[in-house]
Amino acid sequence: MKAQISLLFCLLLMGFAYGFGNNPNPYKTKKQRNVIFILTDDHRYDYMGFTGKVPWLETPNMDKLANEGAYLPNTFVTTSLCSPSRASILTGRFSHSHTIVDNQAPDPGNLTYFPQYLQKAGYQTGFFGKWHMGDHGDDPQPGFTHWESFPGQGVYYNPTLNINGNRVAYKDSTYITDLLTEHALDWLDKRDKKKPFFMYLSHKAVHAGFQPARRHKGKYKGKRIDLPSTYDQTKTGEYRNLKWPQWVADQRTSWHGVDYMYHENRDLHEMVVDYCETLLGVDESVGSVMKYLKEEGLEESTLVIYMGDNGFSWGEHGLIDKRHFYEESVKVPLLVKCPELFEGGKKPLQMVQNIDIAPTILAEAGVKQPENMPGVSFIPILTGDEKTKAREEVFYEYYWEYDFPMTPTVFGMRTDNYKYIKYHGIWDRNELYDLKNDPEEMYNLIADPDKQEIAKSMSEAIYTWLEETNGMNIPLKRTVKYRFGDYKHKNEY
Template sequence: MRILKTTVLFFFCLVLGNAYGNTEPELLKKKKPRNVIFILTDDHRFDYMGFTGKVPWLETPNMDKLAAEGAYLPNTFVTTSLCSPSRASILTGQFSHSHTIVDNQAPDPGNLTYFPQYLEKVGYQTGFFGKWHMGDHGDEPQPGFTHWESFPGQGVYYNPTLNINGKRTKYQDSTYITDLLTEHAVDWLDNRDKKKPFFMYLSHKAVHAGFKPARRHKGKYKGKRIELPATYDQTKTGAYRDLKWPQWVADQRISWHGVDYMYHDNRDIHEMVVDYCETLLGVDESVGTVMEYLKKEGLDESTLVIYMGDNGFSWGEHGLIDKRHFYEESVKVPLLVRCPELFEGGITPEQMVQNIDIGPTVLAEAGVKQPDNMPGVSFIPILTGDTNAPSRKEVFYEYYWEYDFPMTPTVFGMRTDQYKYMKFQGIWDRNELYDLKNDPDEMYNLIADPDKQEIAKSMSIAIYDWLEKTKGMNIPLKKTVKYRFGDYKHRGEH
């Protein structure tokens, strides 16, 4: 317990200031600004890459190369496993209850500062390409980006319309969104002001459901199958009662996010995984195109390249698909980092990293002091082997119940290197505690075990302490008006 209390105390030492900070950047001394490329994908599960071996037939040569020449951080987590809250946490460096974009409908409160705004103010060229999808925002240009290309909401895989710096252009002739965004991003890099540092944010729609691969990749994996997870059948057989899982997990099996009625369809899970993996191939080629450009320009040694997913994705674990829950497959995301000038490649650090660390990491490499309202830390010291630098010993998690997806309750969670604790809100059900070292599949809920009561109590207290110290004891409700399923409008009050 002493270790747990110490790590929690360390975390709170990182949490400073209020929810919103001054946009005037403070420069670090003697720091040369570094070029940075951040590539974000949607719903990309942490282990669905060729080099992990999770899916033996999946080929991702460019991601494999990025990992081999850089680093793969297998213990990377989001603070909320959902598109809009996670993207807001990446851009603000804050928890969902701080930036208040708690779901896919909650509007931007209007007082947020995105970390690229600090880069822009110190002379960076900043380009955004792709999916913004933060709350109910459309495709209009956002602060912090000198160049802007986006689309409203989830967008479409084929024949998209892009808002390019305020002017909308419709693309036809089976234009594929992943290819289009990549082409425009590389063109922007090629036509940039070579005298200024750059930050490029390439934000793909892929691999969000419903999955649509590029035509050249369709059918590549036809007939392939995955090995179903150990917990796939537990809710179906009723064994979840012996394993002490919550009832809501079993009930969700026949819901929108359950394996027996996936997205209210009767498709085979293996066919859906094939579509997912074929769609991922376009993203892998995008990574290769960006890296080829950097090499051609002689920028591949000095540019910091970060590849990440906005949330994970379950493929049958606990009888579930999709995201939102705090199980490993949902909350973990891929994080690949490459910069030969900074660190040697081929490393796989085990330290825990979160999406709120992206802003602090990029700002540190730009020579900008981290704002007080960002509780994250740069993960570069982990990659360079700096043993004296602070590293995260626990992660906290939050997800808020959604009107359109009532199957998943509000959950607050904490994870250490060994234990994971989930506390549910507004539901008459049991909480969950897992020993990850002895039960990596999260199969045996230890919440009722007599010898685990002190651990559960300590982690529950730590969650409340975290929420209290980061001003998260009130759920930030947003006023929305419901007209029909999937159709929200807000009136600006919150």
């Protein structure tokens, strides 16, 4: 009898240890890997030295990360806009699900960010940089044991950081990219070495208006890029033969058009130079992080992920900036390294989305993925797991903004072969592109008789996706706007 009681007692102890009863750490399911996630702003997928897109652009540290790790060239965001994309990264959900649909829409108050799960699993978590998710300020957010941020877009020089609730102002030409990197590495150095860590380094760069570090200013002065083949079509009227939407042509002389960029008469090549020089500080930041990991003996075991929050157009279709569903706007860089998991030099072509970041990190932390996250870990793509089914399509959504009414509401779907773009609330044509034969998206096939079944099936797939993910209702937000110059009486117009 005593032997039976002893056996039962042992089984109960094992049960508590493996997840039932009063388990102090019910989220842990396997080895907890250290993770560093570096996010940059408006960095398009091919503006890195190793891609060859811009022959004179040098990014040695990103090149090394890609060479020793992996570069996933077919990585997409669900919404090509700062706040919605960042919310999708943090929640693992689509914009219509988390409802932060633009840069002003507030957090609804019922969201859970994936670092919160890491915290419960025993991780020490640090956030450094640009939060800018909805209309939120710089206050510390759930899921982070250490917090350093600034309100909104922030500034490139002499920033003020909210450090765990205390605001600290920096002067003497302090550069934000350098400051965030320095503080992030200092936090890593002072961390509890007995606990796993997750570090989220979120750069302001390379958001407009671009300001490089003083040491990089002028490095690329006078350099020029090859203008895209679709640069002049909206200017010459050729877009009508190519069957592009009218709204694209109309944008040419708008805030997001090449003939009136940000309502300035600047030269596009000069602006690209500023962008690339600003990117150099980010590249050095990547190098500093990787150097620290190597010196501390953490390089082999730490999962490092570098990503952009959305892409950026430099003249394609006569446009700049983002928001639209063309490739250069929706594709982002994704560089990944972890020698313990996979060998370097990989360039898998499978499609990945920003909603896959949270599931990937949770899986490597040994944390069970919540049911409301539709994404999947992309690690099996890198390890060559043939049992994992490749993503067959990505979906896209963008909701019309009061502040930038030039771009309509967009719903889209992309496969390896085709892209379908559907517009809402505007009298204009939709778009269908054959990506294999027309990677620059020059010839809209929406009216092609041979492509009607493809267009119909993709349109129906978009509606099915929205129905299955509770996205059939556009999530409107209360965003009060005032008449120009009339802030005293706050009259909405």
